[in-house]
Amino acid sequence: MIINQLTIHEAHKLLKAKQLSSVELTRACLERISQTEPKVHALVTITDELALKQAEKADQLIARGDAHPLTGIPAIIKDNMCTRGIPTTCSSKMLQNFIPPYDATVVEKLNNCGAVTIGKANMDEFAMGSSTEHSAFFTTHNPWDPSRVPGGSSGGSAVAVAADETIYALGSDTGGSIRQPAGFCSVTGMKPTYGRVSRYGLVAFASSLDQIGPLTKDITDCAIVLNAIAGYDNRDSTSVPEPTPDYTQCLTADLSGLAIGVPKEYFVQGMQKEVETAMRSAIKRLEELGAKVDWEVSLPSTTYALAAYYIIAPSEASANLARYDGVKYGFSYTDTDSMWEALEKTRQFGFGDEVKRRIMLGTYALSAGYYDAWYLKAQKVRTLIRREFDQAFEKHDVLVTPTSPTVPFKIGEKLDDPLQMYLSDVCTLPINIAGLPAISIPAGFGDGLPIGMQIIAKPFGEEAILKVAYAYEQATEWHKRRAEI
């Protein structure tokens, strides 16, 4: 048994049976981190001392019989979620020295469960990117092929899970930032319904699209983490006061009677043959498990989703990032007496290329004379996209698509071509536009590189997603494969 490879539920059983201690489990992960980090560069900060203290405390809780399923289990947090007293950088020069005075709600919730935090994960700067190449610090490498990207923006979180540096991780997803790296690294990654998980303490990128979710080694773990982080929070005004079910209760392997739709627009021109082949055989497998599959679902506005997203998300980002003025926290340019020059230079030197590009694009779309033609138009298209999903869910329990149109691409391949980079989110971003829940699960390999399958449900339909994903996982072995690093 290699203990850092354990899932949450496997480790929990061993912890409860006193066959393993949290300190041993934590040390195993830290040991693995020291071996693999020089190759994958998934982590911005390693909190080993804190982790071992938390592990000792967790062992005491377990000895007293107070073990929550996450007690004593090591976690890695994407570096855009505030952790009190621990740097939270967003992989940006702007926040390189920022130490939050408070915990994000999700971090607080994990701490209340007795979780062990072993580090903060690398990401594209301010979560803007699809490869982690836009981190201001370093690029994270894909464990399945270190010459390729792990996806992004939660690339560090996905790699930390795929490389068994941690038992699970948290990521955030604005246009695919949990699901696309999960697909690229062959792990499970879920973006819950907008409003399901509190965004309090998550550094804002695009407030109407951002959502926090788990990255795990299997579906049962995904349900366990979702149980811990979901729920209403009065500190986030977009948090929805819906009751939180026990997500582990819907994990059954029988799909009889379940209606699955396959929207044809997601099998886009330019999609890699390997991805299409893997998808078709994965969907056939779902049919064999009892599901009724409709291959003729159409969501015609999908074609316009990418343009709508890349107007809406940068517009919101340009407003959210106006707060970085070098006054209250963060990088500050001081070598001038002029307030305006200080402000402009703070932002010039503090932000990287992709962040600047999106601030410019968003500012343009919101500016006088262009607002109606770009921003308002994109918001109207957003309505059409949501309506088409609503109609599809009148007849289908879930929709199934590829997570990405390709397997992981080469580092550097799309870096100088922003539009090509944006296109790698083409299958995931419509889901954020509509505020729906969706998961990416391992569904095969093409030439040794991971392929993810995306399962989408109506708002607050996480249980239907987990049910389908669990049945598929029980019938396949993809999630058990490990990258050799």
Add this chain to the structure above:
Amino acid sequence: MPILRYGCYNDHTMKLSREEVLHIARLARLGLTEAEVDRLREQLSNILENFEALQQVDTTDVPPTAQSIPLQNVTKDDEVAASLPPGQILANAPRRDGEYFRVKAVLE
């Protein structure tokens, strides 16, 4: 007409002017080098050109969606609660003066 397909897109024909780029940068209070102005002019023009397809969508009588949940005007009770101590908030300040953030002169 689906223009944006994975792996193929238009070369730009419509181009933002230098002045437009500088105007947007000023609105965003974002300093840019000459090279950045040139590069952003190319890239933003190319991106917007490819997003032109949006203008073809018929959105007559379609209301805009700002966010996807059915909540509106969420308010909180006005309850007295502890705030973070000033020292903790000021700990991240680039420049401080006692209990205050120090800023450049606004009026000169």
